[in-house]
Amino acid sequence: MKSIILTAGAVTLSLLAFPALAKVSAEQAEQLGTTLTPLGAEQAGNAAGTIPAWTGGLTSENTPASEDSGRPKNPFPDDQPLFVITAENLDQYRDNLSPGQIAMFDKYASYKMPVYETRRTAAYSQELYDIVKKNALNAELIEGGLGLKNFDTTIPFPIPNNATEVIWNHITRFRGGSGERSITAIPVQADGSYVPIKMKESLAWPEFLTTGRDPDKDDNVLFYYLQIITAPARLTGTALLVHETIDQVKEPRRAWIYNSGQRRVRRAPNVAYDGPAVGTDGLRTADNFDMYNGAPDRYDWELKGKKEMYIPYNSYKLMDTNAEYEDIVQQGHLNGDFLRYELHRVWVVEATLKDGARHIYDKRVMYIDEDTWNAAVIDHYDGQGALWRVAEAHLIQFHDINTPWMVAEALHDLNSGRYLVTGLSNEEPRFLRWDIEAKRRDFSSSALRRVGR
Numbered sequence: 239m240k241s242i243i244l245t246a247g248a249v250t251l252s253l254l255a256f257p258a259l260a261k262v263s264a265e266q267a268e269q270l271g272t273t274l275t276p277l278g279a280e281q282a283g284n285a286a287g288t289i290p291a292w293t294g295g296l297t298s299e300n301t302p303a304s305e306d307s308g309r310p311k312n313p314f315p316d317d318q319p320l321f322v323i324t325a326e327n328l329d330q331y332r333d334n335l336s337p338g339q340i341a342m343f344d345k346y347a348s349y350k351m352p353v354y355e356t357r358r359t360a361a362y363s364q365e366l367y368d369i370v371k372k373n374a375l376n377a378e379l380i381e382g383g384l385g386l387k388n389f390d391t392t393i394p395f396p397i398p399n400n401a402t403e404v405i406w407n408h409i410t411r412f413r414g415g416s417g418e419r420s421i422t423a424i425p426v427q428a429d430g431s432y433v434p435i436k437m438k439e440s441l442a443w444p445e446f447l448t449t450g451r452d453p454d455k456d457d458n459v460l461f462y463y464l465q466i467i468t469a470p471a472r473l474t475g476t477a478l479l480v481h482e483t484i485d486q487v488k489e490p491r492r493a494w495i496y497n498s499g500q501r502r503v504r505r506a507p508n509v510a511y512d513g514p515a516v517g518t519d520g521l522r523t524a525d526n527f528d529m530y531n532g533a534p535d536r537y538d539w540e541l542k543g544k545k546e547m548y549i550p551y552n553s554y555k556l557m558d559t560n561a562e563y564e565d566i567v568q569q570g571h572l573n574g575d576f577l578r579y580e581l582h583r584v585w586v587v588e589a590t591l592k593d594g595a596r597h598i599y600d601k602r603v604m605y606i607d608e609d610t611w612n613a614a615v616i617d618h619y620d621g622q623g624a625l626w627r628v629a630e631a632h633l634i635q636f637h638d639i640n641t642p643w644m645v646a647e648a649l650h651d652l653n654s655g656r657y658l659v660t661g662l663s664n665e666e667p668r669f670l671r672w673d674i675e676a677k678r679r680d681f682s683s684s685a686l687r688r689v690g691r
Contacts (some may be wrong), residue, residue: 278398288581301638319353323353354551355580362641371396419669433470440676447678521657527660534589537592628650
């Protein structure tokens, strides 16, 4: 790729190359907050001036407070696109797009990307910056890269040496500590028709439970997750509970599902890898959620370097409560008038299915935002090596809680013309509640049965 920039330490390394390189020296760690941001991105802008320097991001101290509905205010309401990428001018911008993004222009004549001024808004709290720096000195991958040791809370490898470390940064990135959100997932058919699927989600890190982390019960838990479907009627009451583990050799992900029709809780080992995701009309695998999640053991991982790329960013318009879902969701793709793309540096990671391993995706190429460690774009390839699905995460900075996260993710099936968008909240009275008083028992299998009913 013409625009990939290989940086120091970001040479092509396979999954097996990492054991001696997991930790960095104290001298290297001192780059965090100086030449690197506290999360490990290059602090300086690019030579062309199209990517600015990071100057601290958006925080609760320098940005207006959120609305009561849990939607952070758009800090850039007057911004206008610098230009719009269309099928007609695509050739000018190919070097800064993924093959999957280019394929979207080839498939849909109406597809467009409005490109705005780049604003590096990502920021954490100082408390988390201190934890990340400690992780840089101490965190290590366990055998095979299937877990972590000497790790605390978030971002184990801010100065990564290989692809597996980059992926673990995405998996462990901070998402607010504890919170609840009401969102809608919409599987869109090729003709543009859809039935919205409404759900409530709860997410809590053990450190943010009201009782705090219990060394005996939470020592191997990264976070707790609970999903309850509230509409349509045929799915109402279906609930999913996940205890995501840190050392997945010691203990794989724990998952349970409550089926409202059967009125029983059962273990759900298929909530992993390419197991089908409930309520997605077959458009998403279990490990497609949150762009990518779960154990990385079925792939060989290769770090390709960095690339300057147009990715969804500061997508505050996608939370506009004056818009209805039918305004945003169109045949083939989302309405470009509600989207915002910016030029950012991304890590490029290629995952190739191991010999003898099974998965519907033979290869994935991931483009991971250097400022947030969120996978921004992922291209998925089938067993014949053909581009199949394209995923994009529409990121914002939740400046009231100093957390970058996505407000929606879209997964496009290039073969069928269908797509899935998850996370929309425009028609929800309340989007997010932060700092909920979450208890460990709220994430037990018995609690799952109660909330399902």
